[in-house]
Amino acid sequence: MVVICFRSVGEISEGFNLPHSYLYKPSVQELRLMKNLAVACMITLVLVACTSRGDRRPERPEPSPERRAEMQQRFLARWDQNGDGAITCDDVAFERAELFFVLDTNEDEELASSEYRYAKFEDKSFMFHVFSEVDTDTSGAVSLKELQAVTHSQFASIDKDGNCIVSDEEAFSAAREKMREDRTGEGREAREGRGGGGRRGGQRPGGLTDTSAP
Numbered sequence: 001m002v003v004i005c006f007r008s009v010g011e012i013s014e015g016f017n018l019p020h021s022y023l024y025k026p027s028v029q030e031l032r033l034m035k036n037l038a039v040a041c042m043i044t045l046v047l048v049a050c051t052s053r054g055d056r057r058p059e060r061p062e063p064s065p066e067r068r069a070e071m072q073q074r075f076l077a078r079w080d081q082n083g084d085g086a087i088t089c090d091d092v093a094f095e096r097a098e099l100f101f102v103l104d105t106n107e108d109e110e111l112a113s114s115e116y117r118y119a120k121f122e123d124k125s126f127m128f129h130v131f132s133e134v135d136t137d138t139s140g141a142v143s144l145k146e147l148q149a150v151t152h153s154q155f156a157s158i159d160k161d162g163n164c165i166v167s168d169e170e171a172f173s174a175a176r177e178k179m180r181e182d183r184t185g186e187g188r189e190a191r192e193g194r195g196g197g198g199r200r201g202g203q204r205p206g207g208l209t210d211t212s213a214p
Contacts, residue, residue: 071176071179072172072175075172075174076171079155081098082094086165087166087171089155091155092148092152092155095123096123096144097144099123100147100148103119103122110141112140116134117131124153124154125150125152125153126150128153134146134147134149157174158170158171158174
């Protein structure tokens with residue numbers, strides 16, 4: 001086997017015009033070439049191993065049942081707006097009613113375009129819905145029902161099966177994802193102004209002054 005290896009190296013080093021024989025003593029040039037090839041192979045194997053290890057993300061350990069329950073309870077406290085012990089579309093409707101009250105500064109029970117434009121500062125979902133789109137009956141104003149009909153983008157991303165009820169597993173997954181984002185700093189801005197700050201007395205949402213035209 002060793003002799004055949006030597007002959008193969010001799011074939012690789014054809015450019016050196018070295019003699020070929022099944023039984024011969026490798027020259028200094030051939031030995032040097034074999035050494036270089038062996039070193040190159042070792043370096044390649046080390047680089048491949050390091051690259052593969054770097055691409056492999058460590059598996060996150062499963063939290064204990066107590067920790068899991070704690071995460072779910074904290075998530076529930078943040079989303080259960082009507083206090084019924086569950087996270088459903090009713091909570092979104094409740095939150096939107098709170099937001100409607102905040103936006104309706106003249107208390108006429110409808111939102112003009114000058115009032116509706118502040119909605120996006122409280123709930124990022126409204127960044128993707130212009131006034132004319134939300135005013136489905138083209139009355140020139142947005143009613144509470146129309147405001148509540150706008151899909152809550154964050155709730156929709158949590159309610160994976162779209163049944164309007166966030167299950168324990170969905171709540172846990174969302175809570176775990178939020179923790180990951182908090183560690184990496186991702187999505188922090190997207191979570192600001194989740195909706196319904198509950199301000200009273202006609203205070204402008206977000207404490208902002210909009211000087212743009214209606």
